[in-house]
Amino acid sequence: MRLRRDEAFRFEFDSPxxxxxxxxxxxxxxxxxxxxxxxxxxxSPRGMKLLTPFDIPISDEQQVNISVRFKLIENExxxxxxxxxxxxxxxxxxxxxxxxxxxxxxxALIDELKHLAASTVNGE
Numbered sequence: 477m478r479l480r481r482d483e484a485f486r487f488e489f490d491s492p493x494x495x496x497x498x499x500x501x502x503x504x505x506x507x508x509x510x511x512x513x514x515x516x517x518x519x520s521p522r523g524m525k526l527l528t529p530f531d532i533p534i535s536d537e538q539q540v541n542i543s544v545r546f547k548l549i550e551n552e553x554x555x556x557x558x559x560x561x562x563x564x565x566x567x568x569x570x571x572x573x574x575x576x577x578x579x580x581x582x583x584a585l586i587d588e589l590k591h592l593a594a595s596t597v598n599g600e
Contacts, residue, residue, distance in 0.1 A: 486520040487589040490596065492527060493519075495546040499532065500556065502540055516546055517570070519589065521582035524557060524573045531569055534559050542573070548588040555581065 492515035499509040514528035526544065534540050540559045545552065557573035564570075577585075 485586060485589060486518055486523070487593060488518040489516065489592075492517050493546050493548070495526065495544050497526065497528070497542050497544045500541045500543050502533075503538055514544075516544075519585070521577070521585050522575050524555075524575060526571045526573060527565065527568055528571070529568050532559060532562065532571065534562050544573070548585075549591055551584055551588065553581065553585070 495514045495516050496511045497514055498511050499507050501507060512528055512530050514526045514530075517525040517527050519525075524544065532540060532542075541556060542559065543554060543556050545554045547553070555575050555577050557575040559571050560574050561572040562569055
């Protein structure tokens with residue numbers, strides 16, 4: 477586990493977490509994409525790094541909002557976020573997301589991520 481200094485709490489998974497995502501909106505236009513498969517590489521209450529084989533069209537002039545569904549230890553989450561960057565990773569793509577979640581979801585994420593961090597440290 478590595479913590480990033482620019483965020484209060486960011487958890488980097490040793491084994492990425494499976495996730496499903498859909499493109500919800502491009503700029504102000506609602507879209508209805510099929511679910512795509514991806515993996516969460518790291519997560520914080522306000523951000524995520526997502527790995528997927530899909531090349532999502534983003535640019536400086538285009539804001540892409542996606543919905544990501546995943547399960548941590550006990551809870552399944554569906555969170556929305558804006559793609560803020562993309563980078564090519566071999567045949568796949570990494571995306572940085574800025575999440576827009578309420579305080580309740582942030583607290584639930586923090587609790588589960590702390591539990592995961594403690595499990596990692598304790599070798600569970």
